[in-house]
Amino acid sequence: MTGMDDPYKTLGVSKTATADEIRKAYRKLAKELHPDSNPGNAAAEERFKHVSQAFKLLSDPDKRAEYDAAARAGFHPGMGGAAGGKPFNFRQSRQAGRGGFEDIFSDIFTDFGAQGGARRQQQAPRKGADMRQSLTVDFMEAAHGGKHRVSLAGGRTLDVAVPSGASDGQVLRLRGQGEPSASGGQPGDALIEIRVAEHKYFSRAGDDVRLELPISVKEAALGAKVRAPTIDGPVDVRVPPGSSTGTLLRLRGKGFAGAKGKRGDQLIRLMVALPPSDEALKAFLETWSPPDGYDPRKGLRS
The missing domain is CATH 2.60.260.20 (Urease metallochaperone UreE, N-terminal domain)
Known part of the structure; x- marks a missing residue:
């Protein structure tokens, strides 16, 4: 049995705790257990996850009310059983039309690993890094605009359209032309900084x-x-x-x-x-x- 069997116990608050008491308890525990304050401490990291999920549930008035109602009805999410000892399975119950408690808790317990019967929440893939490059154009090209080919790191080239009236230091953003994402997200952008050469008169x-x-x-x-x-x-x-x-x-x-x-x-x-x-x-x-x-x-x- 884990602390997430009862989010109130996880945060160390009573079932009648106010929103402010819940928030203060969470902040205190999160500060103590945060991975940055406990490098290499797997137990603290795991407890930090449970504390975060408990706060996520209890800080939402609707989810807290649904949780309290489920507890009063004898259901104990995460314990795998009901008050009378009879096994209760969310997925089977949903398929059998007996209730929708899986909807209530599915978005609450997704940050846990496969152990304990929960799934790890997948973080959104990060965007790739932006690439920066400078482009020097002459005065007349800055005045009237034109196209230039720019060589990026890795040997890739891009055709850049310099707008008429371009100014020294202006940055052109070419979306999706930067570094690829290591996690399958969107690629970064190419940021082209314009440098305008001096004119003779x-x-x-x-x-x-x-x-x-x-x-x-x-x-x-x-x-x-x-x-x-x-x-x-x-x-x-x-x-x-x-x-x-x-x-x-x-x-x-x-x-x-x-x-x-x-x-x-x-x-x-x-x-x-x-x-x-x-x-x-x-x-x-x-x-x-x-x-x-x-x-x-x-x-x-x-």
Whole structure:
């Protein structure tokens, strides 16, 4: 006869114990008997299982009521007999239409081994481990998307679809493409981390693309229409007269695709560039004087 013949005795509580008393008793015993606290102690591990099953039964009001009713009727689940000594078999009783007590207790006593007339509950098979891999794409591929072949551990290859607007550090999850499960469960996932290579003249700020665009002194002073690169190809932009280094131009909708499909902008920062050697410009500037009162550094004075 085992402790599970009477779950109340297993937990050391009375048959009139409250739910709180049952919970406190279980916590105390579970802490004492847990396998982590008793490594290699088979007896403690077995008792821990019985305590857990007793709590599972008594913590469920419906199952506890059914158990109490069965006990009052003289049936003793797990003992193999009735109060009068007459053998009672759940399966035979169910087949004969005498009752449904097997339904009551079948999900309570499944964590025990084959010994003692109970079955060990099968744990759900664990999912396989995830596999991690990085994928480096160039700036334009991140902007427009594309397909890449990735080699995983073990020599397996995968075709990865990089979405348009992909960002540095973004992780793509390919479900079911990871390690197989050792217990027959679902395979893990492949996690592909995107790395975006730097571009020689474009940079990114959120969904916006930034560009420093060199212009000549004449274009800055008089204004001009100049050619500027974008991630969609070159376009003409208008440089306003009197532009200085640092002047910003905005090309709307010429940036990266955002999460909701709306594209960012391209921000162009004008950079006045002088030729390495221009004698005519030097001669002109030697005779040129700024307007009276003009001071380019006025804003730096406090």
